[in-house]
Amino acid sequence: MVWTEQVNNPGLNANPVNTMSVYRNALLILIGAALLLAPVVSAQQVDLDQTIIVVPGDSSKSMGFAPRAYDTITQGETDYFTKSVSSGTSQLTLDLNWGTPSNSLTLWVNTPVGLYGPYYDSSDGISSNGRIALVMSGSGGSLPAGTWEFRVYGDSVSGVEDYTFVAY
Numbered sequence: 001m002v003w004t005e006q007v008n009n010p011g012l013n014a015n016p017v018n019t020m021s022v023y024r025n026a027l028l029i030l031i032g033a034a035l036l037l038a039p040v041v042s043a044q045q046v047d048l049d050q051t052i053i054v055v056p057g058d059s060s061k062s063m064g065f066a067p068r069a070y071d072t073i074t075q076g077e078t079d080y081f082t083k084s085v086s087s088g089t090s091q092l093t094l095d096l097n098w099g100t101p102s103n104s105l106t107l108w109v110n111t112p113v114g115l116y117g118p119y120y121d122s123s124d125g126i127s128s129n130g131r132i133a134l135v136m137s138g139s140g141g142s143l144p145a146g147t148w149e150f151r152v153y154g155d156s157v158s159g160v161e162d163y164t165f166v167a168y
C-alpha cells in the first residue's frame with residue numbers, strides 16, 4: 001500500500017512543473033528579443049564614433065606634384081598646417097616624411113568632428129622608415145567639410161629634423 005501512494009505523487013506534482021516550463025519559455029522569449037535589439041543599438045554607437053576611418057597609406061607611392069610643406073622641427077616643437085576641406089571630399093591622403101627613423105615625430109589631425117591621433121611612424125604599418133602615410137575617409141562616404149588642422153610634433157628629436165608634409 002505504501003508503494004501505491006508513491007506512484008501517485010508524480011502526477012500531483014505535474015502542475016508546478018508545467019508552471020516552471022511557462023516561465024522558462026517566457027525567459028527565452030525575453031532573451032531572444034534582447035539579442036535582436038542589441039545589434040541595432042551598437043550599430044548606432046559605431047556610426048557616431050567612427051565618422052572618420054583611418055587606414056595606412058601607400059609608403060611606396062611618390063607624393064607627385066601635390067603642394068607640400070617643407071619645415072624643420074626640434075624636440076618639443078609643434079608645427080601647424082591647415083587645409084580647407086570642401087564638402088563631398090571622399091578622402092585625404094596624409095604623408096609626413098622626415099626619413100630619420102631614430103627621430104620620432106608624431107602627427108595629430110584636428111578635424112571638424114574631433115582630434116585624431118597621435119599617429120607614429122608605426123601607425124602606417126611600416127615602423128622604422130621615418131614616414132607616416134595615412135588615408136582618412138568618411139564612414140558615410142565623405143569627410144566632414146571645414147578647416148582641418150594638422151599638427152606635427154617633435155616627440156623625440158635629436159638636433160634639427162627637416163621634413164615634408166602633404167595632405168591631398
Ligand SMILES: [Ca+2]
Nearest residue numbers: 071072073079
Ligand atoms: Ca617648425
Ligand SMILES: [Ca+2]
Nearest residue numbers: 121124126131
Ligand atoms: Ca612609417
